[in-house]
Amino acid sequence: xxxxxxxxxxxxxxxxxxxxxxxxxxxxxxxxxxxxxxxxxxxxxxxxxxxxxxxxxxxxxxxxxxxxxxxxxxxxxxxxxxxxxxxxxxxxxxxxxxxxxxxxxxxxxxxxxxxxxxxxxxxxxxxxxxxxxxxxxxxxxxxxxxxxxxxxxxxxxxxxxxxxxxxxxxxxxxxxxxxxxxxxxxxxxxxxxxxxxxxxxxxxxxxxxxxxxxxxxxxxxxxxxxxxxxxxxxxxxxxxxxxxxxxxxxxxxxxxxxxxxxxxxxxxxxxxxxxxxxxxxxxxxxxxxxxxxxxxxxxxxxxxxxxxxxxxxxxxxxxxxxxxxxxxxxxxxxxxxxxxxxxxxxxxxxxxxxxxxxxxxxxxxxxxxxxxxxxxxxxxxxxxxxxxxxxxxxxxxxxxxxxxxxxxxxxxxxxxxxxxxxxxxxxxxxxxxxxxxxxxxxxxxxxxxxxxxxxxxxxxxxxxxxxxxxxxxxxxxxxxxxxxxxxxxxxxxxxxxxxxxxxxxxxxxxxxxxxxxxxxxx
Amino acid sequence: xxxxxxxxxxxxxxxxxxxxxxxxxxxxxxxxxxxxxxxxxxxxxxxxxxxxxxxxxxxxxxxxxxxxxxxxxxxxxxxxxxxxxxxxxxxxxxxxxxxxxxxxxxxxxxxxxxxxxxxxxxxxxxxxxxxxxxxxxxxxxxxxxxxxxxxxxxxxxxxxxxxxxxxxxxxxxxxxxxxxxxxxxxxxxxxxxxxxxxxxxxxxxxxxxxxxxxxxxxxxxxxxxxxxxxxxxxxxxxxxxxxxxxxxxxxxxxxxxxxxxxxxxxxxxxxxxxxxxxxxxxxxxxxxxxxxxxxxxxxxxxxxxxxxxxxxxxxxxxxxxxxxxxxxxxxxxxxxxxxxxxxxxxxxxxxxxxxxxxxxxxxxxxxxxxxxxxxxxxxxxxxxxxxxxxxxxxxxxxxxxxxxxxxxxxxxxx
Numbered sequence: 050x051x052x053x054x055x056x057x058x059x060x061x062x063x064x065x066x067x068x069x070x071x072x073x074x075x076x077x078x079x080x081x082x083x084x085x086x087x088x089x090x091x092x093x094x095x096x097x098x099x100x101x102x103x104x105x106x107x108x109x110x111x112x113x114x115x116x117x118x119x120x121x122x123x124x125x126x127x128x129x130x131x132x133x134x135x136x137x138x139x140x141x142x143x144x145x146x147x148x149x150x151x152x153x154x155x156x157x158x159x160x161x162x163x164x165x166x167x168x169x170x171x172x173x174x175x176x177x178x179x180x181x182x183x184x185x186x187x188x189x190x191x192x193x194x195x196x197x198x199x200x201x202x203x204x205x206x207x208x209x210x211x212x213x214x215x216x217x218x219x220x221x222x223x224x225x226x227x228x229x230x231x232x233x234x235x236x237x238x239x240x241x242x243x244x245x246x247x248x249x250x251x252x253x254x255x256x257x258x259x260x261x262x263x264x265x266x267x268x269x270x271x272x273x274x275x276x277x278x279x280x281x282x283x284x285x286x287x288x289x290x291x292x293x294x295x296x297x298x299x300x301x302x303x304x305x306x307x308x309x310x311x312x313x314x315x316x317x318x319x320x321x322x323x324x325x326x327x328x329x330x331x332x333x334x335x336x337x338x339x340x341x342x343x344x345x346x347x348x349x350x351x352x353x354x355x356x357x358x359x360x361x362x363x364x365x366x367x368x369x370x371x372x373x374x375x376x377x378x379x380x381x382x383x384x385x386x387x388x389x390x391x392x393x394x395x396x397x398x399x400x401x402x403x404x405x406x407x408x409x410x411x412x413x414x415x416x417x418x419x420x421x422x423x424x425x426x427x428x429x430x431x432x433x434x435x436x437x438x439x440x441x442x443x444x445x446x447x448x449x450x451x452x453x454x455x456x457x458x459x460x461x462x463x464x465x466x467x468x469x470x471x472x473x474x475x476x477x478x479x480x481x482x483x484x485x486x487x488x489x490x491x492x493x494x495x496x497x498x499x500x501x502x503x504x505x506x507x508x509x510x511x512x513x514x515x516x517x518x519x520x521x522x523x524x525x526x527x528x529x530x531x532x533x534x535x536x537x538x539x540x541x542x543x544x545x546x547x548x549x550x551x552x553x554x555x556x557x558x559x560x561x562x563x564x565x566x567x568x569x570x571x
Numbered sequence: 572x573x574x575x576x577x578x579x580x581x582x583x584x585x586x587x588x589x590x591x592x593x594x595x596x597x598x599x600x601x602x603x604x605x606x607x608x609x610x611x612x613x614x615x616x617x618x619x620x621x622x623x624x625x626x627x628x629x630x631x632x633x634x635x636x637x638x639x640x641x642x643x644x645x646x647x648x649x650x651x652x653x654x655x656x657x658x659x660x661x662x663x664x665x666x667x668x669x670x671x672x673x674x675x676x677x678x679x680x681x682x683x684x685x686x687x688x689x690x691x692x693x694x695x696x697x698x699x700x701x702x703x704x705x706x707x708x709x710x711x712x713x714x715x716x717x718x719x720x721x722x723x724x725x726x727x728x729x730x731x732x733x734x735x736x737x738x739x740x741x742x743x744x745x746x747x748x749x750x751x752x753x754x755x756x757x758x759x760x761x762x763x764x765x766x767x768x769x770x771x772x773x774x775x776x777x778x779x780x781x782x783x784x785x786x787x788x789x790x791x792x793x794x795x796x797x798x799x800x801x802x803x804x805x806x807x808x809x810x811x812x813x814x815x816x817x818x819x820x821x822x823x824x825x826x827x828x829x830x831x832x833x834x835x836x837x838x839x840x841x842x843x844x845x846x847x848x849x850x851x852x853x854x855x856x857x858x859x860x861x862x863x864x865x866x867x868x869x870x871x872x873x874x875x876x877x878x879x880x881x882x883x884x885x886x887x888x889x890x891x892x893x894x895x896x897x898x899x900x901x902x903x904x905x906x907x908x909x910x911x912x913x914x915x916x917x918x919x920x921x922x923x924x925x926x927x928x929x930x931x932x933x934x935x936x937x938x939x940x941x942x943x944x945x946x947x948x949x950x951x952x953x954x955x956x957x958x959x960x961x962x963x964x965x966x967x968x969x970x971x972x973x974x975x976x977x978x979x980x981x982x983x984x985x
Contacts, residue, residue, distance in 0.1 A: 084737060084960070112953075150950060150960040151854050152737050154830045183831070239799045246801025274796075281788045288786070385615075393619035395813055399848065400820075407826055417824040420788065489820070490785040491813040495617060499783055534789045539780045540750050 073099050073134065081116035081147040088156040095160025096188070103164045105133050110157055115144035122147075159184030166196045166209075175205050182212035185244070187219040211236060215244050227255060234262025237269035237413060276414045278531055284420040286527025287427035288489070290520060291482035292500040293507035294427075294434060297519040298475030299354075301508055302438075302451050305362055305472065306373045309380035310504060311497025313476045316353060317346035317483020318492045319387060322396045336401055339484065346480035353383075354476025358469045380497070388494040396492040404488060423485045430481055435516055437474070447471045510550050512560030521561055526550070605648035606641070606912050608633055609668040611679025611689070611700075616656025617782055620813055621891070622681050624842055625703060626651060628892045629678045631880040632899040642906050650674055658688045665689040669696040675912040676701065676902055678895060682811070683707060683753040690715065699914050701902060703894035705837060705859070707756035708971045709979055713918065717941045718898035719891060720860050721969035722760050726807075728946040729835045729858035730761055732961055733805040734768065738856075738948075739833050741805035743774040745794045747818075750779040754809035756976075757837070761807065763975035774802065784814045787821035795825065798832050806834035815839050816847050822855070829854025835948070840889035844955040852951045860930055860944040861893040862957040867931030874929075887955075888929075894942075897928045901936055932966040941969030 076093035079086030091109070094102040108114040108124040114133065115123040122133035123144050130141045149157070162180025165173045174196075181189050193213040200206045210232065217229030230248075233241040242263055249259045292314060299307045321342040328338045357379060365372045404419040438444035449457040450467045458464050483496070490496060503526075511522025526546060533542035557563065610629045612622035633647045641647055650672045654661040661680065668674045669692065676699045680686040683706050693700050693714040705720035732738040744765060748754025758777055765775060776797045778790055798804035810818055815836070822834070835856040841863050863874065873896060878884050905921035906912050921936050928934045932945045943966040949957025972982045 148958060148960075149854075150737060151739055151829050151833050154854055155739075158830060239796070243799040243801050246799075249801065277792060278789075281792070284788065285786055388615065388619075393615065393623055394845070395620060395816065397845075397847070405851075406824060415825070417788065417821070419824060489817060491783075491816050493620065493813060495783075499785070531789055535793060538778060539784060539790065543781070 088153045091156040114147045117144045178208035242266045282528030282531035286524035287424040290523035291427045293504040295475045295479035296504045301514045308377035311501035312380040312383040313350045313479035314483040315497035317480030318487040320346040321487045347477040350480025351473040351477030355473035358472035398487045512562035515562035518562030605646045607674040609674035609677035610651045613656040614653040618656040628895045661685040661688045665692040669698045701898040718894040721971045723970040742802040743804040745776040748809035749811040760975045785817045791821045808836040823851030841887035859890040861890045862949045870929040900926045943968045
């Protein structure tokens with residue numbers, strides 16, 4: 050009695066892997082021969098649930114799956130090349146990487162999503178929930194229900210619930226569909242909205258319920274969209290603030306029209322590039338290249354500013370037209386010099402990982418990391434500038450000299466030295482702005498030209514000589530620009546802002562925060 | 572600069588005689604007047620990023636042609652001027668090349684606005700210009716040869732691809748461009764084309780930005796919202812110059828993946844990608860008639876030649892460079908066939924010339940002064956190169972007068 054059963058079990062044990070082998074081989078049929086065949090094979094692998102499919106699909110996703118002319122698939126890893134199905138080490142000879150296109154990537158995302166939904170790794174589950182939401186198939190409903198029951202992380206649970214609702218839409222019975230519509234309508238997700246709208250065309254019978262759900266989502270989204278526009282305006286404002294702050298010192302406080310201001314910004318950006326290249330060989334310091342570039346850029350541009358003030362500008366005080374022409378000429382010379390040294394090509398500044406991607410604020414407001422950092426950075430630089438002018442000896446002397454030069458001189462202040470330091474200070478701030486701008490703009494010799502007009506605009510609009518005016522002017526212009534953009538377009542929005550500022554200056558020539566009293570006459 | 576003495580006919584004959592007398596040795600060009608090749612590309616200003624490489628390509632071709640014995644036994648001499656990305660200056664420099672330097676042929680221009688600026692000069696002084704960049708069409712001049720793509724060789728096939736199963740079956744298209752003649756005309760053609768394919772104006776979004784635009788957050792989030800209306804959406808980008816870098820960075824930062832909203836660009840090549848971290852962009856597309864990754868013997872030769880000339884084994888090649896290369900070869904063949912560099916005979920001789928181009932196809936100059944070209948769609952790879960995912964089986968002739976621009980459609984020639 051025992052023997053036949055044992056024999057049967059043994060047979061079964063031998064046969065099972067062989068059958069599984071057949072199943073996966075069948076699923077793999079055509080993989081790597083053409084994009085369509087690859088996509089179909091990926092779909093089959095995702096549906097198979099075979100544990101060997103996962104490493105294979107991951108390898109395909111990372112471009113590490115190779116195919117020999119005879120059809121064998123290989124996986125390339127750090128350690129070497131192995132055969133995809135058996136895992137035996139082999140030679141890479143005659144194998145080419147399996148190519149992907151977007152159709153294959155879509156299939157791949159869905160298949161990987163299915164296979165990773167129950168993965169022990171949290172990040173993988175998150176990605177899987179996202180992927181299954183996008184691929185939307187009624188087949189995934191039971192799998193998602195299991196995964197949802199097991200899941201403990203709230204963010205992933207929410208994502209899975211969304212995916213489940215979206216997958217239910219694909220079901221054949223009406224009750225399930227309605228369940229999905231209600232669940233999606235209860236969210237505040239633009240993706241859910243898109244899914245509902247897509248679904249609407251194919252299901253006219255429940256169009257009413259769908260419209261209600263979409264309207265409910267829209268209501269929840271309106272506030273978020275307003276918040277996002279506000280953030281974009283603040284972000285543009287922070288860029289304007291950074292670019293204008295140095296000018297607020299050199300033009301606002303000293304009254305020097307410095308047309309080379311934009312070039313100092315550009316020099317700051319190139320200093321960032323030099324610091325990055327210098328630290329390339331020191332891996333430990335690499336993530337710090339951007340913070341280290343800040344003092345470096347300040348010193349470099351401050352030195353340039355001091356040299357320019359001592360060498361040229363001081364001979365032209367009280368002659369604004371000559372100063373304008375001379376600084377314009379110096380700006381062009383700096384630009385050409387940089388072009389000669391670094392070439393006309395843009396230089397690549399690598400963004401550190403903490404500045405990439407999107408951050409989700411409470412209420413699902415999406416803000417891009419780099420813009421957020423620049424916003425914070427611009428406020429810090431503004432704070433430091435205000436502090437330097439208000440609370441330091443240098444700031445006191447600077448204010449004294451700009452208000453009444455003769456009295457300041459008679460009190461024993463070396464006015465010439467203060468002039469040089471003030472100009473260097475303003476130029477240094479421009480250099481710091483360059484470090485920040487290198488993260489969002491191209492580092493090219495003409496980087497600065499784009500900012501010079503905007504900087505003057507902000508300073509004049511805010512009120513010459515007033516840092517508070519610069520702050521309000523920068524953010525005000527930024528927000529107005531971004532509010533106009535959606536209906537006027539980027540080009541017209543800028544025109545409107547320029548016209549508005551012109552009209553405003555006609556009414557209030559001294560800007561938003563006009564200086565009063567004795568300082569105004571200086 | 573040394574002023575060259577005019578060469579008398581007797582001296583020229585003597586020179587010819589000496590060449591004929593010594594056929595076995597390398598031709599010495601010393602006594603015949605050189606053929607002058609004008610180079611009219613911006614070496615400074617906002618277009619320098621793209622055009623500098625084209626100047627180098629022409630110089631490379633001149634050097635190679637001289638090493639191979641010149642043309643008609645005459646040495647080639649390049650005359651380089653810098654129109655500095657300044658459109659009116661292009662016309663002045665063109666006049667200088669034709670009237671003062673008396674060049675036999677000119678290779679130059681990138682933006683359509685610069686080409687429009689020099690066109691009257693070349694027609695007035697009967698010059699010869701080879702224009703190597705894809706453009707919006709709607710133009711034909713007896714003095715210009717267009718070696719880049721017309722819209723039917725780039726824009727329209729690219730949009731057709733986006734609407735195909737492989738490209739993601741897009742039903743909604745966002746047309747983003749820089750604000751000048753090329754993007755506006757191309758998008759006008761594309762809008763008419765999309766309408767003819769049943770895509771209504773409600774499903775087309777069109778936005779323009781100035782040259783060098785860097786704040787893309789508003790536009791990219793509007794595209795995201797546009798895509799969230801329940802139909803598959805794709806981006807068609809005619810953004811030019813270095814504004815592309817912050818644009819793609821914003822796409823990456825806002826998490827727009829090619830699987831969800833693919834984008835196809837008409838002015839982004841290997842050279843432009845050199846300044847960006849391309850990892851977040853894998854899968855986004857570009858349409859050209861040549862990619863550096865093309866696997867053909869002619870391309871291997873072209874790449875080796877370029878990297879040896881520029882002395883940098885990592886420098887990339889791109890489509891306008893290939894168009895310059897092909898245009899130069901066509902011109903050289905035409906001069907050899909005509910037996911002279913005079914504009915009129917060369918203009919006739921060049922029609923029907925064929926060149927085995929680096930794109931892997933034989934390109935032919937047609938009577939409409941445009942080349943037949945293959946169309947290729949490439950996906951951006953993590954290493955900044957393109958993976959060709961689709962291409963036409965043959966080189967297709969250009970339709971420089973688009974059937975989608977009603978007032979010009981009847982100007983088409985055969």
